[in-house]
Amino acid sequence: MSDVILETHDLRREFGALVAVDDVNVKIEAGTLHSIIGPNGAGKTTFFNLVSGTLPPTSGTVFFKGEDITALPVHRAIHRGLGRSFQITNIFPNLTVLENVRLAAQAMGRDSFRLFRSHGRYDEYLRRAAEVLEQVGLSGQELMPASTLPHGDQRKLELGMILAPDPEVLMLDEPTAGMAAEQVPELMGLVQRIQVAGTKTVVLVEHNMNVVMRVSDRITVMHQGAVLAEGSAAEIAADERVQTAYLGQLYEAPNPEAES
Amino acid sequence: MTAANATVSAGFRSWLQRRRGVLLLAAALVLFPFVISILIDGQGVGAVLANDQGNARFLQGLAIEIFILALYAISYDLVLGITGLLSFGHAMFFAVGAYSFGILLKSFDIAWPVALLIVLVAALIQAVLFALVLPRVKGITFALVTLGLASVFWIVIQSSDLSDWAGAEIGLQGVQPPVWFLDTTNERFAFYLVTIAILIGVFMVYTRIVDSPAGKVLVAIRDNEDRALMLGYNTFWFKLLALTVASITAVLAGALHALHQPIVTPNVAGLGFTVTALLIILIGGVGTISGALVGAAVFRLLQFYLDKWFGGASDLLIGLAYVAIVLYLPFGIVGTWRAKAVQRRKGLDFVGSLVSGRKR
Numbered sequence: 001m002s003d004v005i006l007e008t009h010d011l012r013r014e015f016g017a018l019v020a021v022d023d024v025n026v027k028i029e030a031g032t033l034h035s036i037i038g039p040n041g042a043g044k045t046t047f048f049n050l051v052s053g054t055l056p057p058t059s060g061t062v063f064f065k066g067e068d069i070t071a072l073p074v075h076r077a078i079h080r081g082l083g084r085s086f087q088i089t090n091i092f093p094n095l096t097v098l099e100n101v102r103l104a105a106q107a108m109g110r111d112s113f114r115l116f117r118s119h120g121r122y123d124e125y126l127r128r129a130a131e132v133l134e135q136v137g138l139s140g141q142e143l144m145p146a147s148t149l150p151h152g153d154q155r156k157l158e159l160g161m162i163l164a165p166d167p168e169v170l171m172l173d174e175p176t177a178g179m180a181a182e183q184v185p186e187l188m189g190l191v192q193r194i195q196v197a198g199t200k201t202v203v204l205v206e207h208n209m210n211v212v213m214r215v216s217d218r219i220t221v222m223h224q225g226a227v228l229a230e231g232s233a234a235e236i237a238a239d240e241r242v243q244t245a246y247l248g249q250l251y252e253a254p255n256p257e258a259e260s
Numbered sequence: 261m262t263a264a265n266a267t268v269s270a271g272f273r274s275w276l277q278r279r280r281g282v283l284l285l286a287a288a289l290v291l292f293p294f295v296i297s298i299l300i301d302g303q304g305v306g307a308v309l310a311n312d313q314g315n316a317r318f319l320q321g322l323a324i325e326i327f328i329l330a331l332y333a334i335s336y337d338l339v340l341g342i343t344g345l346l347s348f349g350h351a352m353f354f355a356v357g358a359y360s361f362g363i364l365l366k367s368f369d370i371a372w373p374v375a376l377l378i379v380l381v382a383a384l385i386q387a388v389l390f391a392l393v394l395p396r397v398k399g400i401t402f403a404l405v406t407l408g409l410a411s412v413f414w415i416v417i418q419s420s421d422l423s424d425w426a427g428a429e430i431g432l433q434g435v436q437p438p439v440w441f442l443d444t445t446n447e448r449f450a451f452y453l454v455t456i457a458i459l460i461g462v463f464m465v466y467t468r469i470v471d472s473p474a475g476k477v478l479v480a481i482r483d484n485e486d487r488a489l490m491l492g493y494n495t496f497w498f499k500l501l502a503l504t505v506a507s508i509t510a511v512l513a514g515a516l517h518a519l520h521q522p523i524v525t526p527n528v529a530g531l532g533f534t535v536t537a538l539l540i541i542l543i544g545g546v547g548t549i550s551g552a553l554v555g556a557a558v559f560r561l562l563q564f565y566l567d568k569w570f571g572g573a574s575d576l577l578i579g580l581a582y583v584a585i586v587l588y589l590p591f592g593i594v595g596t597w598r599a600k601a602v603q604r605r606k607g608l609d610f611v612g613s614l615v616s617g618r619k620r
Contacts (some may be wrong), residue, residue: 054490080493090490092483103480107492111473113501118471125473131429 005030005201006051006082006169011060013046020046022225023060023132028169028218033195033202035212044205045087048173051203052084053077064169079108083167087174087205089154093147097138097157100146101129104164128164136160136190152183156190158222163194170194171203177212184208188215213237279464286460292322293449311448319599320452322564324520327455329540330556331513334549335465335506336537340545342470344482346399349406350537352413353507355529356382357514359417362435362524363425366492372438379511385506391500398485398500407531414529431525435518444520455516459553462509464551469505478502482547543585547590554593558585 013021013143021043028034032093049055051062053074061070069077070140080245085253105128106119120126133139136156136182146157154194168223175191176184188211195202206212212219212233219236229239236242276283293308295444297316308316336350360382364375393405417426426432437443441450469475477498480488488495518524527533536559544555562581568572589596 073494075489075492078490082273084490086490090484090487092480092487094483095480099476103476103488104491106473106476112477112493113497113503114473116465116468116472119469119473119476120471122473161491198573 003030004028005065006203007063008047008051009061009063011047011050012058013043013050013055013057019225021050021057024222024225024227024229026220026227028201028203030168030201031195033192033204033215034218034220035204035206035216036220036222037206037209037212038228041224042222043225045173045221048084048203049169052171063164063201078165078167081168082171083162083165083169083177084171085158085162085173085175087177089151089158089178091146091154091158091161093145095146095168096143096257097133097146097149098126098142100130100157101160101164102126103131104161105129105132108165132160135163135194137186152179152187155179155187159187159190168199169201169203173205174207175204176206176208176247184211191215267530276607282460282463286456289323289456290453292323293317293452306450311442311446317448320448320587321520322560324452324455326557326560328461328513328516328520328535329419329560330344330553331459331462331516332510333510333537333540333544333556334462334552335513336534337544337547337549337552338466338469338478338502338509339506340538341541341551342475342482342549343478344485345394345499345502346403347406348403348531349390349408349410349536350506350510351529351531351533352406352410353383353510354514354517354533355410355413355417355524355526356386357511358518358524358528359426359432361511362432365438365518366432366435367425372442375438375503376515379515380508383507383511384504387500390503390507391496392601394499395496407534407596410529410531410534414526417529418526427523429526431523432518433523435524437519442519451520455520458512458516462512463549463553466509474498474501474541475570479547508578539582541592543582543589543592545595545598548598551592551594558593 003017004027005168008026009026010023010025011021012019024043024047025163026036036047038044046055050057053076057070061068063069064077064080064082067080069080069082072080092103095103102119102125105125107232109122109125111122111240116120130139130142133142136159138153138156138160141153142234149157155177159172159175172191176187179187191202191204192215194200204212204216214233217231218230219233220230221236221239221242229236231239231244262370273340293316296319297303297305297307297314301314301316302312303312303316307314308514332354332574335353336347339345339350354613357379361375361379362596364370364378368375371376374506389409390406393402397405410443416422418429422428439448441454444451470479477488477493478491478501480491481495481498485495507563517528540555540559541552542555543558544551544553562578562586563574566581585593591599
């Protein structure tokens with residue numbers, strides 16, 4: 001299990017004088033759930049953007065399965081098996097729930113430039129979409145316009161859109177952002193099942209410390225653009241630097257009664 | 261062998277079934293001049309075939325104008341309504357077809373199929389030209405850049421240096437029909453049939469495209485282009501595809517226009533003519549494809565009959581009519597009809613559930 005699937009090497013991004021990501025070296029092992037935490041402005045989302053190819057780095061490299069993908073455009077990275085979600089819900093609001101996921105599945109095939117046959121004839125994508133909707137718990141809502149779903153379901157839909165192409169690595173940027181507290185365990189359970197069920201690797205940015213401490217195999221703490229600490233949940237919780245820099249303000253020892 | 265024949269005929273039958281509406285429309289349009297000839301002109305079937313003067317011949321001419329406008333508007337609906345690209349230079353797509361086909365026939369004495377081929381190459385080139393702008397600008401900026409491109413063309417075709425060919429600000433005149441079935445003056449009914457065939461053919465191709473995997477990506481681009489990119493679609497190629505198909509359609513419309521009208525004026529390259537396409541799809545329903553056909557008919561008939569009945573006041577009345585359409589049919593004629601169809605179906609389902617006593 002110690003194969004490194006995703007690795008950054010001195011990854012750096014500057015916005016003018018601000019160093020948003022400061023020579024970050026992270027190794028993410030295949031099959032793990034690796035969380036990236038840190039206070040607001042720590043550079044977590046910028047780091048995500050650099051890795052997924054949404055934003056070009058100032059310097060440094062990103063390796064995915066041993067290959068340099070630093071300069072790879074975003075639509076190519078996903079074909080290699082790197083899927084990501086967004087902090088702000090990013091779906092096709094006017095298309096149906098099914099079509100949102102079907103498009104995600106179709107993107108992986110070779111039929112997207114077919115012009116003269118109905119999309120319904122390519123039923124492998126429809127089947128995949130139905131399967132994924134079942135997995136994320138949106139069966140029965142296939143024909144609803146995506147914008148009419150409640151926020152929590154939209155987050156599930158987005159997770160489905162990342163799952164549909166069956167990527168090896170899922171990068172989830174605050175999948176529970178804006179969700180009602182009682183919905184969080186459900187979604188995180190979903191994320192855990194995805195990771196445990198398959199050979200998938202999950203990279204998670206999350207603010208909810210209870211969630212992070214419970215589900216993560218490994219945690220990287222970012223602070224002011226740089227890596228402050230890295231280790232297992234227990235190690236991070238015990239790390240004094242982390243506590244003083246960050247956790248002290250936010251993290252309270254998990255209260256068994258408050259959970260689920 | 262017989263089994264294969266059976267599946268072929270079954271496939272054909274299901275095709276007929278699915279295309280029932282448009283095939284009936286085509287049949288109605290073909291019969292239309294005969295009906296007019298018999299009922300209004302009091303002439304026979306022969307009068308249509310003999311190209312006799314009368315309402316039948318005149319209304320065929322008006323219908324051809326509608327078909328050409330519909331072809332032009334359907335191509336704009338693919339670009340704006342389906343793919344969501346706000347182009348203000350769409351008139352250029354049409355004008356390039358009209359001018360290049362007209363000039364090639366008039367000044368270069370080329371066989372018409374060759375001329376058509378050259379025009380199609382021109383269509384590809386201008387689609388690529390528009391697409392080159394795409395990665396750099398989005399939204400309203402794309403609109404302005406495409407307006408700029410079209411304005412350059414508009415100025416060039418009016419230049420006195422090209423007046424031998426393009427006729428400067430007066431326009432291109434004296435294009436001779438290259439073959440009998442493209443002769444709108446002497447073989448009106450043949451030309452009428454040709455334009456119907458092209459329009460119906462293009463319409464069927466467009467409805468197929470919109471329903472195809474590629475068409476679904478175009479709609480995704482309209483809805484949220486960044487997301488489409490993040491799903492792994494190289495959206496540039498899809499936008500180029502839409503522009504290319506639209507460009508080919510619009511040059512065909514332009515070429516027919518050059519054959520049908522005695523003069524091709526520079527107006528067809530102007531912003532006003534792009535707005536015409538916009539108005540047509542607003543009336544018919546943006547992104548509905550069939551709305552372009554309905555919109556073109558409503559647009560041209562309103563224009564023609566209001567002008568005929570009210571003369572100078574017609575512009576005001578046309579304006580009021582547009583305001584009324586936008587106010588009361590916010591999704592256009594076809595778009596609003598479809599939206600209501602959902603409600604109608606819901607209503608029917610509800611009634612059905614009451615009758616069958618099932619809980620909903």
